[in-house]
Amino acid sequence: GQQVMQIPQYQHVQEGEDFTTYCNSSTTLSNIQWYKQRPGGHPVFLIQLVKSGEVKKQKRLTFQFGEAKKNSSLHITATQTTDVGTYFCAGNNNNDMRFGAGTRLTVKP
């Protein structure tokens, strides 16, 4: 069945540094979602990507969907302490939804 691998598992950065997390699927996806979850909180939906090669921006966050619709990335420019949390991707293929294991981001002020 479909698998979604997410790397890295952990990332510790100095405030102001950039951060990127990557998701790779074993199968072609119809779409992919990204979420952020703060410690002790519930996931917060960030974005859905649908089109091949799609790039979307939300302030300091840039989301990309690969041309083959099998990989995606989330890039944060100039991290802030408010960016702390775990970032998850979730890929959909034929109504089969699989989450990545998440990347836990910590930011040192």
Next chain:
Amino acid sequence: KAGVTQTPRYLIKTRGQQVTLSCSPISGHRSVSWYQQTPGQGLQFLFEYFSETQRNKGNFPGRFSGRQFSNSRSEMNVSTLELGDSALYLCASSLVRGDSYEQYFGPGTRLTVT
């Protein structure tokens, strides 16, 4: 407007019992999805309901079931509870507006099975 609400927030049950969790979506949202989150397995999709019909189902045994009512409120039921069912159960409601998709999670129900 009010967010997604889930009840109860915390629950302790014994192995073999059954449990029903409730989710009230954001007003106007007709789609409700359920997820299980555990430290070991991470986030897993359980099922999605739209207009009272199950639209998608994840890879969970038949002990996990759900339904949606005409007011879009949803319930999920787990029968014959096992220790491994201890988890945070999350509900999310979503809305598609043209090309735009938005989804909001509730705070979750923390289920402990002893």
